[in-house]
Amino acid sequence: MASWIRRKPVADKTEFQAKIEHNLALASMGGVGFDRNAYGQYAVVPDGHQLQSLEKFQDRPNNIKTDHRFVSAKSFSEYLTRFFTDSMLITASSDKAQMYAVIDYHDADPECGVVLPSHGAHKAIYTARKTDKIKAWLSMCNTPLGQIDFGLFLEERAVDVIQPMAAEIMEMVMQFEATKKVEFKSSTRLADGSRQFSYVEDNQTRGGITLPDKIIVRAPIYQGMEPQDIKFLLRYRINEGSLKFIIKMHDEEEVLRDAFERCVDAVQHDVKPTQTVYWSSNRKTRAAGHSGAPEQQ
Structure with missing residues (x-):
């Protein structure tokens, strides 16, 4: 049975139905009937036949896809x-x-x-x-890091850091190496926001190191864009004498947006x-x- 699509409103039924009947008659004889109206185009195709587009034989397609x-x-x-x-x-x-x-x-x-x-x-x-630089920093966020792992990461990414200065970053790395076998006991928050950690070594020698509460990185977040300053917060935890570090991008959702x-x-x-x-x-x-x-x- 032949079928059709794209009907006109009821007000145009007589004219439209006449065209349909004409095309149905043509289809019953093995032909294909076409028509165009304000609501689109339609074709009436005999049973057992298919309507094929000739677009591929044209010099240009009908539109860009x-x-x-x-x-x-x-x-x-x-x-x-x-x-x-x-x-x-x-x-x-x-x-x-x-x-x-x-x-x-x-x-x-x-x-x-x-x-x-x-x-x-x-x-x-x-x-x-995201750029490789920012992906490297985000990959370390929210994961507890030991002194050695954190020190190696800072040493590798020191080129991205604008605060503290590069010399201070390398000093931190050396402190981590020097204190990798000590037992941390307590921490004190200083007036500038940094923290001072007290430790003992061989149950005798006492000492301390001071670490910042944030790191400022200058890097483009998305490829092809200008570098911007990004604040990463440093959080510390003493666990059974070991010092753990957690990096977190400050207000990450807002920064990325x-x-x-x-x-x-x-x-x-x-x-x-x-x-x-x-x-x-x-x-x-x-x-x-x-x-x-x-x-x-």
């Missing part, structure tokens, strides 16, 4: 500028650290304002990726003409022409 993916905000911006359309829609999600563009989004008729639906098949997706918003600012700054970015996940719409975007590396 792709979903290019980017890890660079600059490349994403350049792509959107190259394929810009008036109907382009750009959304951003700080939860996913991702921007999503539909270049051939639904448009509106400039004369009557009626929305003109689109297939929305031309897409571009930008996913902000702010870093992603810098990516969005960069994209919005670089796409020409400037586009509005709509935030998902309860973020506010970023108005067109927003200023203050950081420069790209």
